[in-house]
Amino acid sequence: MQALESRVRRGPDFDRNAAAYAGLIDTLRQRHGHILGGGGEKLRLRHRDRGKIPVRERIDHLVDPLSPFLELSPLAAWELYVNEVPAAGIVTGIGVVAGLPCMVIANDATVKGGSFFAETVKKHLRAQEIAFENKLPCLYLVDCGGAFLPEQDRVFPDRDHFGGTFFQQCRMSGAGLPQISAVFGACTAGGAYIPALSDEVIMVRGTGRIHLGGPPIVKAAINEVVDGETLGGAEMHSQVSGVSDYLANSEIEALAKMRDIVAAINWPAPPPRAQRPIRPPLHDPAELGGIVGTDLKRPFDVHEVIARVVDGSEFQEFKPAYGAMLVCGFAWIHGEPVGILANNGVLFSEAAVKGAHFIELCDQRRTPLVFLQNITGFMVGTEAERGGIAKHSAKLVYAVSNTRVPRYTVIIGGSYGAGNYGMCGRGFQPRFLFSWPNARIATMSADVAATVVTDLRRASLTRGVANEAEIARVDQQTRTQFEEQSTPYYATARLWDDGIIEPGQTRDVLGLCLALASREAELPGYRPVYRM
Numbered sequence: 058m059q060a061l062e063s064r065v066r067r068g069p070d071f072d073r074n075a076a077a078y079a080g081l082i083d084t085l086r087q088r089h090g091h092i093l094g095g096g097g098e099k100l101r102l103r104h105r106d107r108g109k110i111p112v113r114e115r116i117d118h119l120v121d122p123l124s125p126f127l128e129l130s131p132l133a134a135w136e137l138y139v140n141e142v143p144a145a146g147i148v149t150g151i152g153v154v155a156g157l158p159c160m161v162i163a164n165d166a167t168v169k170g171g172s173f174f175a176e177t178v179k180k181h182l183r184a185q186e187i188a189f190e191n192k193l194p195c196l197y198l199v200d201c202g203g204a205f206l207p208e209q210d211r212v213f214p215d216r217d218h219f220g221g222t223f224f225q226q227c228r229m230s231g232a233g234l235p236q237i238s239a240v241f242g243a244c245t246a247g248g249a250y251i252p253a254l255s256d257e258v259i260m261v262r263g264t265g266r267i268h269l270g271g272p273p274i275v276k277a278a279i280n281e282v283v284d285g286e287t288l289g290g291a292e293m294h295s296q297v298s299g300v301s302d303y304l305a306n307s308e309i310e311a312l313a314k315m316r317d318i319v320a321a322i323n324w325p326a327p328p329p330r331a332q333r334p335i336r337p338p339l340h341d342p343a344e345l346g347g348i349v350g351t352d353l354k355r356p357f358d359v360h361e362v363i364a365r366v367v368d369g370s371e372f373q374e375f376k377p378a379y380g381a382m383l384v385c386g387f388a389w390i391h392g393e394p395v396g397i398l399a400n401n402g403v404l405f406s407e408a409a410v411k412g413a414h415f416i417e418l419c420d421q422r423r424t425p426l427v428f429l430q431n432i433t434g435f436m437v438g439t440e441a442e443r444g445g446i447a448k449h450s451a452k453l454v455y456a457v458s459n460t461r462v463p464r465y466t467v468i469i470g471g472s473y474g475a476g477n478y479g480m481c482g483r484g485f486q487p488r489f490l491f492s493w494p495n496a497r498i499a500t501m502s503a504d505v506a507a508t509v510v511t512d513l514r515r516a517s518l519t520r521g522v523a524n525e526a527e528i529a530r531v532d533q534q535t536r537t538q539f540e541e542q543s544t545p546y547y548a549t550a551r552l553w554d555d556g557i558i559e560p561g562q563t564r565d566v567l568g569l570c571l572a573l574a575s576r577e578a579e580l581p582g583y584r585p586v587y588r589m
């Protein structure tokens with residue numbers, strides 16, 4: 058396969074872009090650093106004083122030494138609830154335990170007692186969805202006060218609320234995907250149901266508790282006064298009720314037991330790793346910031362991005378001379394085969410049809426798809442409409458929707474309008490979707506939105522219901538709204554993606570995700586475990 062050449066020349070323009078991009082990465086790292094503090098110094102100390110280990114340290118003890126851990130949506134709930142619910146109070150991610158990739162779902166009890174906000178539920182559900190699709194066992198590190206009561210209407214009653222997480226747990230167990238819980242804190246109501254619905258349960262003596270209703274609920278409901286340990290302590294549940302299968306004397310012992318359980322799962326051995334030797338790109342991924350820059354209006358050649366993501370920078374481009382605004386081609390990432398679709402400008406009919414054809418090729422060859430999104434949309438205007446852009450773009454959307462191969466999306470620039478659909482945006486359920494810190498996502502850009510909205514107002518003006526001052530106000534208001542709502546932080550806070558990643562991390566993150574899918578043909582689909 059031929060290697061892509063780079064035409065990037067370092068100079069003042071490149072340096073300016075690289076410096077601006079470095080600012081974006083600094084901000085991202087600071088924000089990632091901020092959420093590591095959980096519920097703050099005071100609550101972290103209280104947590105430790107109770108002999109409990111902070112959530113990310115628990116995960117460190119659980120996963121294999123020196124193995125990667127892909128944390129998902131670390132900035133969920135960012136700037137929501139006056140930024141007092143870091144990471145939405147829950148850590149989710151894929152880690153390797155006893156040699157097996159597993160989904161880890163772990164409550165942070167320093168954040169409002171590990172209780173569930175709307176974004177916590179969404180993040181928990183999303184982790185389960187990823188586990189289901191990629192056939193991963195789920196390991197729950199439970200320390201959870203159930204629904205955050207002031208938010209109960211956004212957490213409890215609807216389909217994709219708390220009940221949905223339990224439905225998924227039962228369905229995954231039914232599909233042969235082990236569900237294992239370790240209980241570290243006083244788990245109440247919904248928090249109690251996570252272990253109660255697990256295939257195997259470990260409880261920590263002294264701190265772990267499971268009660269469908271905690272002492273205040275019991276008092277309110279049946280006027281019984283009882284302490285938490287008597288009601289739902291680890292000893293009682295391990296020796297009397299049988300809700301717990303293993304009693305651990307410490308958190309470390311519980312985590313070691315969880316590793317032992319995973320080691321005994323009898324999972325089919327993974328196939329030999331990577332289909333090809335893994336080779337770094339010829340061109341340096343650290344240059345991506347300087348290439349892409351921070352100004353979405355400034356075009357860049359997406360070949361330069363591909364050349365810094367794929368093995369050996371090798372790329373077998375499909376139909377390079379046709380529909381060139383959509384670059385399609387075959388490559389390898391960390392030894393796994395991929396078909397890449399990447400934007401190099403607005404999508405015309407030719408590009409849409411070429412993309413649909415390329416997806417069919419990948420489907421026939423069982424080659425996973427990677428979408429690199431930087432798209433203002435499909436072409437508009439009389440010529441485009443007369444050329445059938447609506448039906449040609451629909452062909453791409455159909456191909457994206459119906460292909461049988463795994464799909465992965467990275468938003469490396471703009472993600473606007475129907476371009477988002479044709480390039481496998483969140484609505485099209487790619488297995489994973491990550492954004493770069495320069496990304497923007499909205500129906501349209503702030504400039505276009507302001508023009509549309511003020512034009513509508515101007516039409517009202519001719520009917521005498523608006524004036525120029527009001528139009529100026531609406532223009533400003535629309536710009537502010539679109540600018541604020543299209544940032545990657547606004548998006549990731551609301552779980553519209555699986556996290557913001559640095560451009561230089563893209564090939565490693567995709568490599569991990571692709572490796573999960575490469576094993577799945579071997580994996581089982583058995584029966585649920587009914588707790589007795």
Ligand code: COA
Pocket residue numbers: 166168169170171172201202203204205206207243244245246247271274
């Ligand atoms: N809803 C609303 N707020 C909750 C909550 C819940 N389910 N669980 C905890 N919180 C809040 C507390 O009010 C407190 O808020 P503050 O810091 O603003 O004062 C904070 O989270 C920490 O709780 P705290 O009780 O100090 O922590 P803890 O570690 O000692 O105990 C729990 C944790 C979960 C055992 C305890 O908070 C509790 O019993 N919560 C209620 C559980 C419940 O009844 N859930 C039913 C949901 S349907």
